[in-house]
Amino acid sequence: MATPFLLLLLPMIFSSILLLTITVTQSEAYSKTTPFEGNKPDKLTHLHFYFHDIISGDNPTSIRVAEAPGTNSSATVFGAVLVVDAPLTEGPELSSKEVGRAQGLYASTDMKTFGFSMVFNLAFTEGEFNGSTAAMYGRNQILLEDRELPIIGGTGAFRFARGYARPKTYKIVNIDAVVEYNVFIWH
Numbered sequence: 019m020a021t022p023f024l025l026l027l028l029p030m031i032f033s034s035i036l037l038l039t040i041t042v043t044q045s046e047a048y049s050k051t052t053p054f055e056g057n058k059p060d061k062l063t064h065l066h067f068y069f070h071d072i073i074s075g076d077n078p079t080s081i082r083v084a085e086a087p088g089t090n091s092s093a094t095v096f097g098a099v100l101v102v103d104a105p106l107t108e109g110p111e112l113s114s115k116e117v118g119r120a121q122g123l124y125a126s127t128d129m130k131t132f133g134f135s136m137v138f139n140l141a142f143t144e145g146e147f148n149g150s151t152a153a154m155y156g157r158n159q160i161l162l163e164d165r166e167l168p169i170i171g172g173t174g175a176f177r178f179a180r181g182y183a184r185p186k187t188y189k190i191v192n193i194d195a196v197v198e199y200n201v202f203i204w205h
């Protein structure tokens with residue numbers, strides 16, 4: 019009678035032993051510093067694409083997910099938070115070749131002028147940078163002609179990246195915008 023019961027317990031015993039083994043093998047040092055040779059930035063890549071910020075209609079690329087009680091009465095929609103998954107295309111038309119996605123969020127964080135804090139991953143899907151991402155974070159005063167956002171890092175080909183993005187409004191239809199981006203990445 020005891021055998022089936024023991025058999026039932028076996029997997030438990032086995033997994034406890036496994037857990038013990040894992041715990042033992044994971045006892046690596048908390049930190050280890052070595053001279054760093056690789057990934058010193060030595061290239062500058064210039065990327066050019068168009069960002070489609072579509073808020074209206076049935077297929078928006080930017081969706082408002084939060085607001086403050088005073089957001090709708092604020093001249094700068096202060097407090098609005100939008101989550102974005104927008105196509106990046108080679109040409110200004112939405113139908114032109116997609117080279118990546120801009121995924122992240124932006125929030126109105128300026129009470130006096132249209133100023134958005136942007137937290138984005140530029141995820142590239144074409145060519146040499148397919149699978150690589152660039153992290154873009156910064157202040158975007160959308161009414162200004164001349165804007166600049168920092169590129170603060172990246173993955174894949176853009177690991178340890180540094181750089182900057184220059185957005186320029188190409189076209190506005192109602193509340194939707196096509197924004198031309200020139201991005202310079204040192205990696």
Ligand SMILES: *[C@@H]1O[C@H](CO)[C@@H](O)[C@H](O)[C@H]1NC(C)=O
Binds near residue numbers: 085090
């Ligand atoms: C504020 O405006 C947005 C966009 O027009 C709308 O979706 C939202 O319901 C409004 N919020 C309030 C509290 O009226």
Ligand SMILES: *[C@@H]1O[C@H](CO)[C@@H](O)[C@H](O)[C@H]1NC(C)=O
Binds near residue numbers: 143144145148149
């Ligand atoms: C980009 O990479 C993905 C994953 O490796 C692959 O499935 C896809 O076909 C690639 N796209 C292009 C255009 O090379």
